[in-house]
Amino acid sequence: MKRINRRVGFIVFLLIAGIVNGMAQTVVQGVVTDAVNNQPLQYVSVVFKGGRGTVTDSLGRYTLRSSGSNNTIQVTYVGYRTITKIIVPGTTQTFDVALETDPKAINNVTVSSNKRAPYRNKGNPAVELIRRVIENKPINRMEHYDYVQYDQYEKLEVSISNVTEKLTKNKLLKNYQFIFENRDTTKVEGKSLLPVYLEETLSKKYYRRKPEKTKTIITGEKRVNYGEYIDNQGVSSYLNRLIMDIDIYDNDIPLFTYQFLSPIADLAPTFYMFYIRDTITEPNGQKLIKLYFTPRNTNDLLFRGNMWITLDGNYSVTKMVMSTSKNANLNFVRELHINLDFEKSEDNRYHLSKSNVAAEAAVTRNAASGFFGERTVSFRNFQINKMLPDSVYNGDATVKLDKSDQLADTFWLSNRHDTLTKTEAKVYSNIDSLEKMPSFRRTMAIATFLLAGYTSVGPFEIGPAAAFYSFNPVEGFKLRLGGRTTTKFSKRIYFETYGAYGFKDERWKYFLSSTYSLNNKSIYAFPLNYIKVSYQHDTKIPGQELQFVTEDNFLLSFKRGQNDKWVYNSNFKLDYVHELPNHLSYTLGFKNLKQEPAGSIVYTKRENGVDVNVTKLITTEFSGELRWAPHEQFYQGKVFRIPIINKYPIITLRFIAGVKGIFNSQYNYQNVNMRFEKRAYLSQLGYSDVVVEGGYIFGKLPYPLMTIHRANQTYAYQLNSYNLMNFQEFVSDHFVGLNIDHHFNGLFFNRVPLLKKLKLREVVAMKLLYGGVRAENKPANDPTLIRYPLLNGEPTTFSLEDKPYLEGSVGVTNIFKLIRVDLVKRFNYLDHPYVTPLGVRVRFRFDF
Known part of the structure; x- marks a missing residue:
C-alpha cells in the first residue's frame, strides 16, 4: 500500500470520454x-x-x-x-x-509487389484532401461563431493496472484488502484496474468572439481526498495539466509536458503520410471520406489513426481515432488512445460532443503492473450565436459557485452526464476510509519524511532533514535542527524556527519567524494572504540563488574551485504578501540587514589617507513587488511550491529603496528590477524556456550592495545561474540578461538508427549577461568606496565592461529517463583567476 500512495502524486495519466445525448431513450x-x-x-x-x-x-x-x-x-x-x-x-x-x-x-484478387511505392505529397489525393481540411479550419472552429455556450462534464480517473497477487497477499497490506477488492475487469479487455484517484467537474462554458472572452462557471466539483500528506489540489492541477482539452484544429495538441503535432496542423503534410481508405455514405445522405494518417518518423511526437471528413464543402472532421506509435520518444507510456466524436450543429457544421483519452504507463515497457489514466469530457446543450448580456462575461475567467465542492450525492446523480460504474462510485468511500486509518497515516508520515524531509510531531513539523548536516570552509562541520507549526496548531498564526552551530567558526546561527494568515488559510497554499515577521542570523554566499532547496542542503556542500567568499547576515524582515484569484500578486516589505565579511572577503576602504577595515554594512530597505502569472498552477510541497509550467508568461517587477539613517542604515539608493519568463512551444522543433531580466540601481553605494550576479560552483546544472561563473565574480549597478534553454525533444536523435532506441533528447542553452558599474560606484575612482576583494594579490570581483559575459552549453537529456548532462563552455573573461572555461554539469529531472 505504501507503494500505491507514494505514486499517487506522480501519476500522469488521464482520459477524455463522455456521452453524446443525455436525453436519449x-x-x-x-x-x-x-x-x-x-x-x-x-x-x-x-x-x-x-x-x-x-x-x-x-x-x-x-x-x-x-x-x-x-x-x-x-x-x-x-x-x-x-x-x-x-x-x-x-x-x-x-x-x-x-x-x-x-x-x-474476396473473389476480387489484387496482385502487387512486396515493394511499396514511394510516398509523395505531389499529386496525392489524400494530401489534397487534408489541405482542404486545413484551409477550412477557421470555419469549423468554435471561434467562428459570435457566441457559444454549452454544459461540460469532466471525469478524471487513475487506476493501477494488473495489480499482482504478490502485492495483494502481502502481510503488511492485510488491513487494506477492501481497496484491492474494488477492481474493474470489464473496462479494458485483458486488464484488471484498481482505481486510486477520481475527480469530477461540472461547469457551464461561455464564449464571445468580439470582444473575445471566455467564461467558465464551475457548478460542481468532487474528488478523492488523501488527507494532509498529499496536496490534493496540486495532484488535480498536475493531472489536468498533463492532458488538457484537445482541439484538433489547433496546430499542437498538449499531452503530458509536450506538444504533439495535430494531424490537421498547418505543417501536417510535412510530418505525416495520408491515405484514403474508404468512401462512406451515411443513411442521411452525408458522404464521408475515411482518411488514414501515420508519422513519417515513428519516433516523433505524432499520432497514427483515422479521421472521417465531410464532403459538403466545409470539410469538417466528424470523428477521429488515433494513438501514438510505440516508438514515440516518450518515457513511460505503453499505450495512448484518443477518440474524438463530433455532432452536427444547427448550421450543419460539426462540434466536439465526446472525447476520450486513455493511457497506460509503467516504469518499464514489460513491467507487470502500471498506471492507467482516463479522462472523460462530454458536452451538452450546445448553442450557437445566442447573445448574452455583458454581465455573463465580466469578472474572472473562471468562477466557482459557493459550496460547489460540498454538493450532495443527489446533485451528482441528477446532473452528471454519465452514470459511474459500481467500481468508480466506491472509490470515494474507499479512499475516505483509507485516509482515516492510523496505519495509513503512519506510512504516509514516513514517506513524507523520506521524500520531503519533514516529520510531524503533533501540531509541529521537524525538518528539513537534508539541512540537518552540512559543511563549508567557513563554518566547517555544521549541525542544524528546526521546524514549524502546521494548521493543526492554528490556521491563523504560524511559527518557524531553527538553530545551527558551526564547529569551525564556533558560532551559533538561528532563525525565527511568525506569520499571520489574513484569509484564515494555509500560508503555503494559493492564494497567499499573510503578514510575516522574521529574524535570521546565518551565513550566506553572495550571488548564490537557489530554487527548491535550502542553502544548508547537504548536497550543496560539494563545490568546485575556491569556495571562500562568505558573509554573516543578520536580517530582520517584515513582509505583506497578497495573491489575487486572477494570479496577480503584490508584496510589500521592510528589511534591516547587517552584513559582516567572512572567509576571504575583507571590506576595506580608504579614509583620511589610511586603509581601514569595515566590519559591518547596515542597510534599511522598503520594497514593493508586483507579479503577474496568468493561469499559474502549482504542486505544493512541504517546503516549496513547484510550478506546473504552461505557455503563459510570468512578469515580475520589483522596486527597492534603501533609506539612510533608519536603524543605522548607511546608504541611500533605489533599485528597479524586471523579469520576464515564458515557455515558447515551437511544435516539432521542441520548446524554449526564455528568461529576460534587467535592473538599474540609482545612487552611490559599495559593491556588496550592488547586484551580485547569480553564480554556480556546484557540479549540478542550475537553470537560473551562470554555471561557469564564480561566486561574487561579477557585480553591476545596471544590467540586462538573456537565458534561453531549448529542448529539441529528440528531433535529431530520433533519426539516428542506434540513438533513437535510447530515446535520448537534445538540449542547447545560451546565457548572456551585459552590464557594468557607473564611474561614481567604481572603487578605483573613489577610494572611500569598499574595494573589490583580492586573493593572493589578485582581484576576484569585477564589473562587466565593454563585452557581455557569455556561456553556452550542449547537452543530452533523458539518460536513463532521469539525467541531463551538459557540456558548458564559457566564452570570455577567461583571464580571471580560478576560471574554468569548460565543464560538465548534471541535472536530475523527471520527464515523460
Whole structure:
C-alpha cells in the first residue's frame, strides 16, 4: 500500500470520454467481431437506419443513442456482409454482431509487389484532401461563431493496472484488502484496474468572439481526498495539466509536458503520410471520406489513426481515432488512445460532443503492473450565436459557485452526464476510509519524511532533514535542527524556527519567524494572504540563488574551485504578501540587514589617507513587488511550491529603496528590477524556456550592495545561474540578461538508427549577461568606496565592461529517463583567476 500512495502524486495519466445525448431513450450497444476468428473489428459503421450513427472502437465496441422512434440498425464494413437488426424503440438493449466476409469482395484478387511505392505529397489525393481540411479550419472552429455556450462534464480517473497477487497477499497490506477488492475487469479487455484517484467537474462554458472572452462557471466539483500528506489540489492541477482539452484544429495538441503535432496542423503534410481508405455514405445522405494518417518518423511526437471528413464543402472532421506509435520518444507510456466524436450543429457544421483519452504507463515497457489514466469530457446543450448580456462575461475567467465542492450525492446523480460504474462510485468511500486509518497515516508520515524531509510531531513539523548536516570552509562541520507549526496548531498564526552551530567558526546561527494568515488559510497554499515577521542570523554566499532547496542542503556542500567568499547576515524582515484569484500578486516589505565579511572577503576602504577595515554594512530597505502569472498552477510541497509550467508568461517587477539613517542604515539608493519568463512551444522543433531580466540601481553605494550576479560552483546544472561563473565574480549597478534553454525533444536523435532506441533528447542553452558599474560606484575612482576583494594579490570581483559575459552549453537529456548532462563552455573573461572555461554539469529531472 505504501507503494500505491507514494505514486499517487506522480501519476500522469488521464482520459477524455463522455456521452453524446443525455436525453436519449433508445440505447443499443454491443461488440462487432469477425465471424471466423472472433477478433474485434475497428471502425465498423453502425447506424440507425435513416438516422445518426457511430463506428466501433479498437475493441469493437459501439454505443448508439436516439430519442426518436428508430426501430432498425444497420452494421456495415468494407469486405463484409451488411447486417440489419430490428430493435425496440425506447429501451436499452445489447446487440453483438459477428460479421461474415462478402464472397464478392474476396473473389476480387489484387496482385502487387512486396515493394511499396514511394510516398509523395505531389499529386496525392489524400494530401489534397487534408489541405482542404486545413484551409477550412477557421470555419469549423468554435471561434467562428459570435457566441457559444454549452454544459461540460469532466471525469478524471487513475487506476493501477494488473495489480499482482504478490502485492495483494502481502502481510503488511492485510488491513487494506477492501481497496484491492474494488477492481474493474470489464473496462479494458485483458486488464484488471484498481482505481486510486477520481475527480469530477461540472461547469457551464461561455464564449464571445468580439470582444473575445471566455467564461467558465464551475457548478460542481468532487474528488478523492488523501488527507494532509498529499496536496490534493496540486495532484488535480498536475493531472489536468498533463492532458488538457484537445482541439484538433489547433496546430499542437498538449499531452503530458509536450506538444504533439495535430494531424490537421498547418505543417501536417510535412510530418505525416495520408491515405484514403474508404468512401462512406451515411443513411442521411452525408458522404464521408475515411482518411488514414501515420508519422513519417515513428519516433516523433505524432499520432497514427483515422479521421472521417465531410464532403459538403466545409470539410469538417466528424470523428477521429488515433494513438501514438510505440516508438514515440516518450518515457513511460505503453499505450495512448484518443477518440474524438463530433455532432452536427444547427448550421450543419460539426462540434466536439465526446472525447476520450486513455493511457497506460509503467516504469518499464514489460513491467507487470502500471498506471492507467482516463479522462472523460462530454458536452451538452450546445448553442450557437445566442447573445448574452455583458454581465455573463465580466469578472474572472473562471468562477466557482459557493459550496460547489460540498454538493450532495443527489446533485451528482441528477446532473452528471454519465452514470459511474459500481467500481468508480466506491472509490470515494474507499479512499475516505483509507485516509482515516492510523496505519495509513503512519506510512504516509514516513514517506513524507523520506521524500520531503519533514516529520510531524503533533501540531509541529521537524525538518528539513537534508539541512540537518552540512559543511563549508567557513563554518566547517555544521549541525542544524528546526521546524514549524502546521494548521493543526492554528490556521491563523504560524511559527518557524531553527538553530545551527558551526564547529569551525564556533558560532551559533538561528532563525525565527511568525506569520499571520489574513484569509484564515494555509500560508503555503494559493492564494497567499499573510503578514510575516522574521529574524535570521546565518551565513550566506553572495550571488548564490537557489530554487527548491535550502542553502544548508547537504548536497550543496560539494563545490568546485575556491569556495571562500562568505558573509554573516543578520536580517530582520517584515513582509505583506497578497495573491489575487486572477494570479496577480503584490508584496510589500521592510528589511534591516547587517552584513559582516567572512572567509576571504575583507571590506576595506580608504579614509583620511589610511586603509581601514569595515566590519559591518547596515542597510534599511522598503520594497514593493508586483507579479503577474496568468493561469499559474502549482504542486505544493512541504517546503516549496513547484510550478506546473504552461505557455503563459510570468512578469515580475520589483522596486527597492534603501533609506539612510533608519536603524543605522548607511546608504541611500533605489533599485528597479524586471523579469520576464515564458515557455515558447515551437511544435516539432521542441520548446524554449526564455528568461529576460534587467535592473538599474540609482545612487552611490559599495559593491556588496550592488547586484551580485547569480553564480554556480556546484557540479549540478542550475537553470537560473551562470554555471561557469564564480561566486561574487561579477557585480553591476545596471544590467540586462538573456537565458534561453531549448529542448529539441529528440528531433535529431530520433533519426539516428542506434540513438533513437535510447530515446535520448537534445538540449542547447545560451546565457548572456551585459552590464557594468557607473564611474561614481567604481572603487578605483573613489577610494572611500569598499574595494573589490583580492586573493593572493589578485582581484576576484569585477564589473562587466565593454563585452557581455557569455556561456553556452550542449547537452543530452533523458539518460536513463532521469539525467541531463551538459557540456558548458564559457566564452570570455577567461583571464580571471580560478576560471574554468569548460565543464560538465548534471541535472536530475523527471520527464515523460
